[in-house]
Amino acid sequence: MNSTNDFDVLQVPIIDLSLLQRDSQERPLVIKQIHQACRTVGIFAIINHGISETIIEEALNVNKNFFDLPLKTKEELMSHDMYNPVKYGVYQDQDGDQGILRSYLKLYSHPFEKFGPLWPANPPDYREKMGKCAMDMRKLSIQICGAIMESLNLEATYLEEKIERGVQMVAINSYSPISRSNKNLIGTAQHSDFSIITILLQSSSGLQVMETTEKTWKSIPLIKGSFLVLVGDLLEVLSNGEYNAVLHRVIRTSGDETRLSVAGFQSLEMDEILEPAIKLVDEEHPKKYKGCCLRDYLGYRDSGESKPFLETVKITSAIIKE
Numbered sequence: 387m388n389s390t391n392d393f394d395v396l397q398v399p400i401i402d403l404s405l406l407q408r409d410s411q412e413r414p415l416v417i418k419q420i421h422q423a424c425r426t427v428g429i430f431a432i433i434n435h436g437i438s439e440t441i442i443e444e445a446l447n448v449n450k451n452f453f454d455l456p457l458k459t460k461e462e463l464m465s466h467d468m469y470n471p472v473k474y475g476v477y478q479d480q481d482g483d484q485g486i487l488r489s490y491l492k493l494y495s496h497p498f499e500k501f502g503p504l505w506p507a508n509p510p511d512y513r514e515k516m517g518k519c520a521m522d523m524r525k526l527s528i529q530i531c532g533a534i535m536e537s538l539n540l541e542a543t544y545l546e547e548k549i550e551r552g553v554q555m556v557a558i559n560s561y562s563p564i565s566r567s568n569k570n571l572i573g574t575a576q577h578s579d580f581s582i583i584t585i586l587l588q589s590s591s592g593l594q595v596m597e598t599t600e601k602t603w604k605s606i607p608l609i610k611g612s613f614l615v616l617v618g619d620l621l622e623v624l625s626n627g628e629y630n631a632v633l634h635r636v637i638r639t640s641g642d643e644t645r646l647s648v649a650g651f652q653s654l655e656m657d658e659i660l661e662p663a664i665k666l667v668d669e670e671h672p673k674k675y676k677g678c679c680l681r682d683y684l685g686y687r688d689s690g691e692s693k694p695f696l697e698t699v700k701i702t703s704a705i706i707k708e
């Protein structure tokens with residue numbers, strides 16, 4: 387079996403967000419870097435992003451305190467309903483010793499006034515500490531979406547209002563380390579995210595992405611204090627395939643540390659259909675995707691289908707020729 391050391395490392399592009407201010411002379415250069423990163427690896431790290439170290443640390447701590455609560459307390463938040471704004475769950479090892487590989491908490495987070503009061507009441511500071519982080523992550527997502535639109539030669543304000551009205555969800559994952567009795571490597575199976583972009587905070591390394599030229603898994607090293615930005619399914623659709631959603635997974639690591647990650651998924655409203663941008667469709671670049679919305683995706687997942695959702699919205703060449 388593979389061990390966590392058997393994988394090459396992928397040094398992701400590092401984007402300095404402080405250079406993205408509207409009056410910055412470096413802005414065009416940063417937009418170019420973002421274009422390059424989205425076109426190739428589909429993932430980049432951001433530094434100088436403006437979210438304070440205290441907010442990050444407090445969010446990780448309060449989530450650690452949540453996952454440390456007795457299972458009985460957390461189980462009250464268990465749900466199989468994809469639309470439930472608060473959802474706790476566990477993935478158990480099916481082949482091995484039935485141990486818990488990963489626990490997660492999925493929260494709808496925008497608008498916070500609507501969803502915040504439904505979040506866990508225990509630990510008592512959960513809503514406040516996690517709320518601050520989620521709101522900051524959302525602002526960051528919107529800022530980065532603007533830069534991404536520009537990197538596609540669209541207006542920076544393209545879809546801005548729809549993105550601002552859009553659903554933001556956060557998923558917090560807690561991974562148990564590999565142990566003597568449970569060596570199962572996979573913490574989260576391979577997938578791409580249903581989002582325009584995902585902003586990811588992690589307490590330690592473990593994330594891997596599929597490198598598309600060599601078609602091998604590469605480990606993403608941890609850059610302390612940074613967030614990762616991942617190209618999601620909706621951005622692949624919007625860009626008409628100019629950018630591809632990044633295929634990723636998480637492997638469990640040895641040692642005794644539990645790994646925590648906080649992912650913020652930026653989408654449009656539940657029924658807002660997203661289509662490839664008209665400006666990116668022409669004779670040379672025919673429309674490659676049908677329009678889709680978050681409700682389509684959730685319904686598809688609910689139906690138990692295992693094929694990636696993105697496959698279902700791709701227009702095959704046979705249809706294009708019709």
Ligand SMILES: O=C(O)CCC(=O)C(=O)O
Nearest residue numbers: 557559588593636647649
């Ligand atoms: O735990 C991570 O680093 C990533 C989790 C993830 O891919 C997800 O929640 O979609």
Ligand SMILES: [Fe+2]
Nearest residue numbers: 577578579634
């Ligand atoms: Fe993901």
